[in-house]
Amino acid sequence: MLNRKLIYMDAKSSKFWNISQAGAAYTVTYGRIGSTGQETSKSFDTEALAVKDAEKLIKEKLGKGYVDAAEPSSEGALPAAAFANINQRDDISRNAGTFVGMRVVDYAMDKPARSDVAYRFRSDWDDDLLIPSLEHFLATTVALDATALVIGAWFADDSSKSSEEVLNLLIKNRERLPKLVAIFIGDVTSEENEMSWIYQSDLAPLLQAFPSLQLLRTRGGTELKLTPTKHAGMRALAMETGGMDASVLKGVCSSDFAQLEHLELWLGTDEYGANVTMLDLQPLLSGKLFPKLKYLGLRNSDMVDEIAAAVATSPLVQRLETLDLSLGTLTDIGGEALLSLKDSTLKKLNLHYHFMSPEMVKRLRALPFAVDATSPADIDADEEDRFVAVGE
Amino acid sequence: MDRVNRPVRLGLVGNLENRRIRDFCTAWTNLGQPRPTLIDYQALPSAAPIVDVLRIDSPGENAALASQLIALGGGPKDAGLEHGEVAYLREFHRGYCALLRRIEAWQLPAFNAPSDIAVMFDKWQSHQRFLRAGLSRPPSTLAPASYSAWQKQRAEHGRIFLKPLHGSSSSGVCALRWTPTHQQLKSPMRIAGTRLFNSLRVQTYESWEQIEFILSRLLPHGMIAETWIPKLSLQGGVVDLRILVIAGKARHFVLRQSQTPMTNLHLGNCRANPSGLEGSIAAASRLAEQAAACFPGSLYAGVDVLLDLRGRPYIGEINAFGDLLPGLIDCGEDAYKAIGRACLGLPR
Numbered sequence: 001m002l003n004r005k006l007i008y009m010d011a012k013s014s015k016f017w018n019i020s021q022a023g024a025a026y027t028v029t030y031g032r033i034g035s036t037g038q039e040t041s042k043s044f045d046t047e048a049l050a051v052k053d054a055e056k057l058i059k060e061k062l063g064k065g066y067v068d069a070a071e072p073s074s075e076g077a078l079p080a081a082a083f084a085n086i087n088q089r090d091d092i093s094r095n096a097g098t099f100v101g102m103r104v105v106d107y108a109m110d111k112p113a114r115s116d117v118a119y120r121f122r123s124d125w126d127d128d129l130l131i132p133s134l135e136h137f138l139a140t141t142v143a144l145d146a147t148a149l150v151i152g153a154w155f156a157d158d159s160s161k162s163s164e165e166v167l168n169l170l171i172k173n174r175e176r177l178p179k180l181v182a183i184f185i186g187d188v189t190s191e192e193n194e195m196s197w198i199y200q201s202d203l204a205p206l207l208q209a210f211p212s213l214q215l216l217r218t219r220g221g222t223e224l225k226l227t228p229t230k231h232a233g234m235r236a237l238a239m240e241t242g243g244m245d246a247s248v249l250k251g252v253c254s255s256d257f258a259q260l261e262h263l264e265l266w267l268g269t270d271e272y273g274a275n276v277t278m279l280d281l282q283p284l285l286s287g288k289l290f291p292k293l294k295y296l297g298l299r300n301s302d303m304v305d306e307i308a309a310a311v312a313t314s315p316l317v318q319r320l321e322t323l324d325l326s327l328g329t330l331t332d333i334g335g336e337a338l339l340s341l342k343d344s345t346l347k348k349l350n351l352h353y354h355f356m357s358p359e360m361v362k363r364l365r366a367l368p369f370a371v372d373a374t375s376p377a378d379i380d381a382d383e384e385d386r387f388v389a390v391g392e
Numbered sequence: 393m394d395r396v397n398r399p400v401r402l403g404l405v406g407n408l409e410n411r412r413i414r415d416f417c418t419a420w421t422n423l424g425q426p427r428p429t430l431i432d433y434q435a436l437p438s439a440a441p442i443v444d445v446l447r448i449d450s451p452g453e454n455a456a457l458a459s460q461l462i463a464l465g466g467g468p469k470d471a472g473l474e475h476g477e478v479a480y481l482r483e484f485h486r487g488y489c490a491l492l493r494r495i496e497a498w499q500l501p502a503f504n505a506p507s508d509i510a511v512m513f514d515k516w517q518s519h520q521r522f523l524r525a526g527l528s529r530p531p532s533t534l535a536p537a538s539y540s541a542w543q544k545q546r547a548e549h550g551r552i553f554l555k556p557l558h559g560s561s562s563s564g565v566c567a568l569r570w571t572p573t574h575q576q577l578k579s580p581m582r583i584a585g586t587r588l589f590n591s592l593r594v595q596t597y598e599s600w601e602q603i604e605f606i607l608s609r610l611l612p613h614g615m616i617a618e619t620w621i622p623k624l625s626l627q628g629g630v631v632d633l634r635i636l637v638i639a640g641k642a643r644h645f646v647l648r649q650s651q652t653p654m655t656n657l658h659l660g661n662c663r664a665n666p667s668g669l670e671g672s673i674a675a676a677s678r679l680a681e682q683a684a685a686c687f688p689g690s691l692y693a694g695v696d697v698l699l700d701l702r703g704r705p706y707i708g709e710i711n712a713f714g715d716l717l718p719g720l721i722d723c724g725e726d727a728y729k730a731i732g733r734a735c736l737g738l739p740r
Contacts, residue, residue, distance in 0.1 A: 094625040160571040
């Protein structure tokens with residue numbers, strides 16, 4: 001008897017894939033999360049052959065980024081697979097299709113609200129309806145059951161408006177959102193506004209107002225701030241920027257997130273305001289912070305070679321399951337440093353979009369854990385022509 | 393229908409070396425029609441050629457004709473433009489309109505009336521025609537003809553497409569956005585010395601100095617400033633539609649996808665899968681048909697339609713020569729065959 005339940009989630013889809021083998025046959029059920037899905041069965045001459053084939057399929061799925069679906073736990077804990085959002089470089093250029101496993105739908109005031117989707121609130125080019133539509137939603141009874149919200153562009157044509165007004169509205173209405181566990185602030189594509197032009201604000205008041213929050217994702221680096229704060233429930237924090245200010249990293253490192261499992265920081269480039277140094281990363285890499293951390297993402301960075309060298313020898317890496325250095329300007333120099341991770345406890349190394357040679361990729365793929373080194377950029381590029389995935 | 397049964401003598405006006413001419417000849421003779429009479433833009437006869445109907449094709453991609461048109465339009469005798477150089481757009485257009493008037497004087501029927509082609513080649517006139525018909529267009533203004541005048545009137549923040557009134561394809565097109573703290577211009581324009589060239593890659597310029605360099609050279613040609621409506625994105629980038637309207641019906645279409653604000657296919661962009669967008673495409677097709685109907689003297693036109701984040705359609709522009717869509721099939725016909733059949737009055 002072999003039973004395995006896998007799920008996959010990213011910004012464009014959320015899928016399940018279950019396999020159940022008994023005797024000389026197995027049945028696979030798969031489909032969109034929330035649907036009953038489709039079922040296929042296959043029979044074999046012997047039980048051993050059925051097991052062998054089932055194991056092969058499971059391995060394939062795991063290679064594609066599927067993870068084990070956690071058993072439904074108490075009080076609606078999000079599965080860890082829900083923390084990731086942007087996996088491929090291409091994911092950045094479109095609005096979120098799903099969020100924490102739910103389909104993202106633009107909220108419409110003239111339609112009855114539903115509880116099986118994640119609503120997105122945003123202003124369009126010719127109206128500024130984010131605030132009124134969010135107020136409208138907050139007055140519905142569906143809001144009382146909402147677990148996830150997506151905030152899109154909060155500016156109609158004035159992109160220098162910060163997210164503060166939206167955050168304040170959410171904070172003021174926290175009692176209308178008692179079940180909120182996940183929020184994405186800044187589902188904005190580069191067509192709408194460049195990542196480095198998006199004006200954020202201090203996230204600490206939002207965290208204070210929502211003690212049940214498990215996942216916070218933000219996009220945009222200008223005026224992004226995190227006043228050091230304590231949050232007992234935060235399990236995932238992701239900040240996407242084109243250039244991160246060191247004060248943001250300091251705010252994260254000075255915060256008390258005892259349950260934090262997933263920390264994803266897009267550091268960006270100095271052209272777009274990044275001024276994080278290796279010294280600023282030391283508190284994080286020392287391993288003394290965030291005792292539950294399993295995933296560390298230092299993404300979209302132009303100093304990822306140095307980061308790779310520092311992370312590979314850091315105390316922190318010894319207790320990580322996933323190290324994500326994707327979307328940056330990683331070259332063979334950083335790749336070489338990562339080879340020393342062969343004896344680590346890592347289960348996954350994400351290097352998607354990089355500037356490494358095919359030889360280095362081959363050596364990294366021989367490491368005893370899953371290595372994603374897809375989407376190589378132009379390795380012949382001179383140093384000044386190597387760009388992170390999201391610059392401009 | 394009586395025209396089906398007899399040969400139709402077609403006159404093809406164009407740059408004879410161009411694939412458009414070659415491919416249309418093939419499509420036409422494949423319909424059992426006699427070989428068309430070829431009429432070179434550079435040697436237009438003063439008397440009407442002995443043909444039943446004209447097809448007027450693109451004047452583009454020919455340096456010698458460009459020089460002639462610029463001179464005819466009041467520019468220098470030998471402009472000596474280098475390949476891809478963006479200059480004398482107004483003169484080129486004026487010269488081309490003069491040629492169209494000569495063709496008009498032949499008083500022959502044409503697939504697309506010369507007067508329609510002249511208006512389609514003027515983005516401001518086309519825009520006003522669409523507005524009068526009540527069609528959905530991004531809000532637009534006529535841009536001032538100098539950078540200093542533009543700078544004086546610009547708001548504190550904005551996002552616009554600036555397009556040469558008389559440009560073709562992506563030539564001279566700029567996507568510009570700015571706030572008090574940031575500014576950015578994206579365009580396939582490449583700066584070389586003191587001149588501007590079309591390139592096959594969209595470049596990004598992020599200083600006001602570079603933006604001024606580019607706009608101070610483009611604005612005097614005459615430009616339309618259109619609100620840059622954020623386009624719908626699918627996996628892999630933003631999309632818009634090129635829809636070929638033939639005899640009043642939206643026919644062949646391409647969903648064009650780009651990582652940049654410019655979706656033109658020659659800029660390395662790709663064709664995207666339209667599944668899931670059926671509703672928007674149906675609305676876009678109706679709009680394209682209405683846009684083409686603003687040009688009653690035209691049998692066909694290529695209409696670019698953009699979709700906003702909610703999938704609502706807007707006319708981007710209309711192209712008199714927007715029928716070069718090789719390999720694209722609708723109802724078993726490629727674009728040229730469909731146009732040929734429509735001309736002959738054959739049913740779809």
